[in-house]
Amino acid sequence: MDTQSLIENYESGKSLPQAFYTDERIFEMDMQHIWQKYWLFAGVTADIPKIGDYFTYKINKDSVIIIRGDDGEILAHYNTCRHRGSLICTKESGTAPKLLCPYHQWVYNKDGSLFKARHMPDDFDKSDFGLHPVHLKVVEGLIFISLAASPPDFEPVIEGFGPFLKPYQLHKAKIAAKKRYVLKTNWKLITENFRECYHCGAAHPEYCKAVIGANLKESAEVYLPEKQADWSAKGLEVKGIDFVDDSFHFAVRYPLRPHFESYSLDGKSVSVPMGEHRDYDAGVLGLVCYPNFWIDAVSDYVWTMRITPVSASRCYVDLSWLVDANAVEGKDYEVDRLVEFWKVTGEQDWELCENNFAGIESSHYQPGPYAPSELDVVKFVDWYIDRLREGTRSVM
Template identity: 35%
Template sequence: MLHRVETPLSSLLRRRLPGYSLEAPFYTSQEIFDADMEAIFERHWIFVGVEPDVPEPGDTMTIDIGRNSVLIVRDDDNAVKAFHNVCRHRGARLVLEPKATVGNIVCRYHAWTYNTDGQLIHADHMGESFDPGCHGLKPVHLRSLEGLLFICLADEPPADFEDMAATMAPYLAPHDLRNCKVAYESDLIERGNWKLTMENNRECYHCAGNHPELTVPLFAYGFGFSPEQLDEQDREQAARYSCLVDDSSLEWEKEGIPSREIDHLDDRATGFRTQRLPLDGAGEAHTMDTKAACRKLLGKFTHARHGALSFWTQPNSWHHFMSDHVVTFAAIPLGPDRTLLRTKWLVHKDAVEGVDYDLENLTGVWTATNQQDGDLVAYCQQGATSPAYQIGPYSPYTEFLVEKFCNWYIGRMAAETGLVQP
């Protein structure tokens, strides 16, 4: 019989109590952070950007995932590809800028030169026996889901990405992300573990008291609620909201805009969830006046009142698709207590700033919300380092998606580290 050696991580995984927050080392330990990077971020599909990040042939974008630097480039045939950002000569970093435009990819150390297909096309002084064909850039698995870019650093990535893509493509296609442009991008360093960033995103229990901007376009009953605590008037309001969700979904689907909820957050390697929900007020966008932020609508939309389609992926992204603009979010771990939150706002590629949209109006709600969330994550990180910290119960009504994130994380860590769950 094979006997497995119990480690601190395996012990923590085994004793995780469903319905409760994770034990403190999951948020504070360097060893667990290193295990997260290897078992999660080097083996799963990670959201890193959008096709409009590299709109023209020769455009590049670099992304750092732990010890890996990845180069994303649009080649001369207009295809988007990904490579390890490492020269095959002596390992120098090739492209140093977050975004650049190149004719070829030239290593500034010894001028080894690669085309945008990753083929080595020039290397001086290497002798007649040298075979350039054996020294091309190392590829990284890349998939574009209707313009959302995902990479996987594993030799064999999870095979269920195509299932997610087939399910999600009809939901995302009406927004025509490939014909958008990045109107604005922001990077925020949150002073907390990446799992706290994701847990915070997966609930709106905290929204009413902390997000005065975000709660303007959102319905209060969309945050979740405890049925037994509602009085008769509140129950009537909750029932009206439920009917609004159902009626809106039927109306949108008649227009060819898929809207119904699909939830696979914790039952597959490539976990995801989606649903289109109505917005309050004018019902058009995540803006302070709840109206569309851009006059040029996206894709096939002929009017702006289509609520917001939310799309969550494990382990590191969430997205909001509206009729006039899209907001994407990527959480990239930097250390046990630091996480990069990268947000992009996209509008129609022909939209003109100052004419079709006002940048402050476009970005205002989520700029404020991101900073507020960053502060909350930092408070949780500080608490996790305290000797007084102990696991606490999740609300089954408003934190069920947090529980699904933790279920997914514990399950994937157990699978990827070879732990047989009890």
């Protein structure tokens, strides 16, 4: 069956046919109709705290420079020189007073304008050769970019995420730890895994110990009204955001178990409260923005996850742990203890996702039905298929 027929004939409520996870032609469709259209989480402003600090983010064949400008603003440019196309920033991060192409030394200002092009004729107009800009939005310290000529409206994300994120003051936070995993799996399997807890009871004993209802044997609903009243009294946002129609962002706040102060193996706090928080009772804030962004935040730290597909069978997963700007390592937190909960839980997930992909590669893989507890996976897969249908029909 050709790829267009696979897209049009997909049966909702079942896992995707094999080709959606393994075929490089469909991977290219994913890139074209989702990753080069939608808003992508690139990083946090804490990654580039000083003027001239930058990092690069590569999505498929496009490399993007994200840099802090002369007025402290965050800017994004395609990482390709306007002379003969060389990469300008060849490192993943650094600090640069100006952006210098290493090939023929064309020099660009932080805002992307061409500052100097040596040995060019007198009538050469530098204003015609600035770096190509990339769409960029900052939401309370989170940096999103889009490679589309006309990206989807991002205002609902800003309006929805803003009240949840404001108490953390991420624009003032500091990165305490970072880690990258290279996984042999398809990006969609990571997303599917993170949209259900059907697997949690058996696979995540540490997570189930911390989160009411994660084992699907109990419910947090009986605790929610009282907890939401407490959270609202502290000025914390409690009204969740669900995926609807073609929206691509989600937010929820849910409680930890009684006597758990944080996402930690022993349930105790791991750092000082972040930003405007004054205690360890803010529950868990979960944010998602398709296709590549996840946050889990508790009162004393924020954990971010960025997914970046490399091919149909390979992904990078980049994790960051952020703490309050004034938290002192060795006094207020220990890095090993800060990261241990998500190191354990994440590595359990990475093994599951790689095993899932290895099984899907089998000659006898067939799509199976999702369980009722996997409704959010169904919503994601339907969203994904609808985006491919929209994209492929528009170019037919």
